[in-house]
Amino acid sequence: MISFLALHAPLARAALAYFTCCAGPPALSELAYVKRDAALIFEIAESSLVMNFTIEFFRSRPSDEAHATLDRISIGADNLNAATVKAKSLFDTLDMPQKPDGLRILDQVKRELFVWKPDNHEV
The missing domain is CATH 1.10.287 (Helix Hairpins)
Known part of the structure; x- marks a missing residue:
């Protein structure tokens, strides 16, 4: 730091x-x-060193990769790596109406910084 x-x-x-x-x-x-x-x-x-990130959990349609956002939460983290760890830990534990296919992390101006879809080996 x-x-x-x-x-x-x-x-x-x-x-x-x-x-x-x-x-x-x-x-x-x-x-x-x-x-x-x-x-x-x-x-x-x-x-002031803590950054704000938005995590979006989504479902995707395999035929055209269209995304439907299931949930969106804001978190504070020291950096993108810390936000990624938090997001992945929330992926299975957050109570959502459907199981998400993936997540993406956005910065304060909604730029996409990270996208993650677990494959069968990571679940």
Whole structure:
């Protein structure tokens, strides 16, 4: 995972320059606020690394490969590999009116990133 400082190195350098050159180091009474603010910024940076994906479970017609969507769910995952693992685990466990033939994973703008149809060996 990308560290906070790697994401915000220019900001960290600017803050360091400000404290050492212009304002001096923070007073002891200000350290609690600096620590709290740094923790909040780090939490926001960590949560922003989670991506949103949509998983669509579908049935397909073998003659023309037409798809009918059975269910669509949104998940948050660190990356496409993590979303793929979640999607495959939901494939057999999610309660749907029909058993799906496959699934596809879409990003936030509905671009297709991954399609999976289990063959007889994977079930």
